[in-house]
Amino acid sequence: MSSFIYPTDFRILDGLRECFELIRMGDTSSPVYPLPPTVEQLVEILNCSYAASLETEEGRNTAFTVDFFDDSEQPFPYRMKEPLPLSPKDLARLAAALDPWRSRICVVPHGTSLQIAGLIHLGEQFSFHGSRLTLRQLSIRVLGPGVLLVRYSGLLLLTYQRGRFAFHCGPLARFGEFSIRTALSFHSHVGRTVEQLRVDLRFEAALVRIARTMLYQRHGGTLLVLPQGVDWETGASTRRYALSVPVTVVKDANARDLEYEAKRNQLFKEVTQGQLSPEVALIWTDDMIRARFASELEWLARLTATDGMTVILPDLTLLGFGVFFDTQESKDSATRVVIIDPYDQESSREPKDLASVGGARHQSAAVTCRRFPGAVAVVASQDGSLSSMKWDAAANVVVAFRHVELLLDV
Template sequence: MKRMASGQNKFPKHLANEVIEHWEHIVSGEYVTPPCPSISQLREILEVAYLAACAPEEGRFPSFNLVVVPTASLDDQNIGMTVYRLSEPRRLSVAELRRLAPATDLKKSAVLIGWDEDGVVVAGISDLGTSWHRARMGLSYSYSVPSALIIQIDRPGRLKVYQGPYAVAGLVDGDLVASRIELSLFMHSTIRSGFDRLVEEFSVPQYEHPKDFEGFWWIAFYNIFASITNTISASGHGGTLIVAADEHVPNSSDLRIKYPVESMELRSAFIDFINARNVTADCWTRIELGHDDVEQDFRAELALLDATNRLVEAIRLIAQFAGCDGAILITSDLRVIGFGVEIRSELAAECIVEEVTSDYGEEGEICDIEQFGMRHRSAIKLSSRVPGVCVLAVSQDGPISGVWSKEGKVLIKKGANLPNMNLPFS
């Protein structure tokens, strides 16, 4: 999502207008757009959610999802989610949302809101499962999410509106943010050499077309770095991931590694995942060609499931290393060097630091390093000294910044979006 130019603060009513304006134009073709409540009802829902998120309960601000559907559809067995329906619907209110929010999990469930011509009610709790959350973070490639209006409120002042899996618009700290594809490309030059080395250890499918498996290989590789960073972001404590091209691993004058590990587990897990996926894809392709072997297909699916679980658990553990004071250091070919890393670099003499404001380019505006916090300043100093390094700095409240060097300058991209490249609109 991209922040829209604004001369004044925006409120939920402005977000409602933005959603209604774009609701029918998210996806074209044979896609069926799910129902959306009237503008007045949507404003009511967003305003109540906005206020509920700003009202702490026992010192903690609530975070929650809302799934908004026509009341008549609640009896549909194919609604796309498990519904725990209240025997008697309740009037939508700030107090009601505050009471129900602790019964939900931002990663998997939601307060269910129903609407019809008589008004808006709280209808129950819906279980969305964790697959969509995991897929958006880059931890999965299959997901299930109901075709409905979904509102996510993860902290006070931040609302995101989805149409099923597709982001529509959001309201972040008084600014409207519009939906658009954003693929942060600043990691590309750093991680490409690592990818080229890993490809040498991949099996090559015999039946699947190269454009299919080669495209997936790169997406899956990019998603390793994205999912580690997104998992750190979701943890709530922030952290730093240093990704170094193999030939540019910083030395002891720039970094002090408190906990060196020199682990190949992530690298091995990723290679096994890709190879298991290749075998399974070949089985699917053979089925399409009429050469079915049920026993072989079954074994391939089980092997892929095991490999996927191993990779996900490796990613989650590495992201947890950010809980220690200091950064995580990983190479572009997925070797984990260590964590609890202290950045010792000083800013290179006459270094130019620019903040990138464009969506895809690397043109920026010269800025003062002192405007950033300590985590970002350390990342800038390291990048000024070591070429071939990309630093992903995650603030405690979640936003991600990318820091890298190019042609003698250090570039910083604040508010970087690192989506699963299979779900660019997520």
């Protein structure tokens, strides 16, 4: 008998129902918590979404987001004159024209089944500044063949990947959705001052942006974040694209962005106090400065597609790219790793051999993190997976997070 777990497995359905109840806490009338689908409706949505994820459109994988609305007469900005029965084929056809992050395929009840009634466009979702427009309905996002994310009331409940699943809400959760920043940066905020915390959070947001771009490239790559003052060049065996001096383009864009934000806030304060000046219109309409930092982060991320590692400092100074380090080890001093995998329910924190962390790119990153204590490596694979790792000197192991990619949509 096959042990493959489909999205409609009873363990997934029971876990999702438990999440619904936990979030709603018996409050069935508040508009903050829209009515979730019945078990039958949930099965239909999951089945159709999973089947649609396996479809291709002109050779491209299918990606989309479908939301459930309990009101069959729900008004949508793009309301269909003739609703369509929910089917994998129509989901795949619509997906070709829609961005899975910016748009929603809206599904409503129709008798004992469901139908596609309209579309919603939410606009930009990954701006570095400001907040995104979100919906609280049950939402299923398909990111590729057999890859599903389930949200409700704005919270990530479940990630499913080709027969494996992990809950991120409720008593079954192993990773909360907001653990993405910790997984990428390995920061601890305990004992940090307000200013230090502000710098930490901004750097973590920058790492999220970089990691997302690394994944979009669908090309393997490694970003290595070194502590200040590390003599990394003597440990590099190859520096194919060596830089004559460290490049501070991204760091400078960050500084200008912070300066602009402070000035913008000051002018806003003056306006609220009735102090108008011609500079207000200029500052508020000049979003090029705000966009510059995000574009520089994406440029930095693209450098990771070169063979070797892209090496930066925590202040986003670029030290080099296409860098290879000597990772030869003696047998009596081999690097050991602890793997943290949200999909491995049986995983232990026992150290494992280096090979368990992944292929050559992952192994090289792990050994390099051990060689430079305090360094953090973010590794993207061609298959769309993302890992992060750091040396834990106290435990004498490299700690590696796997499948960080499915938490990036936060």
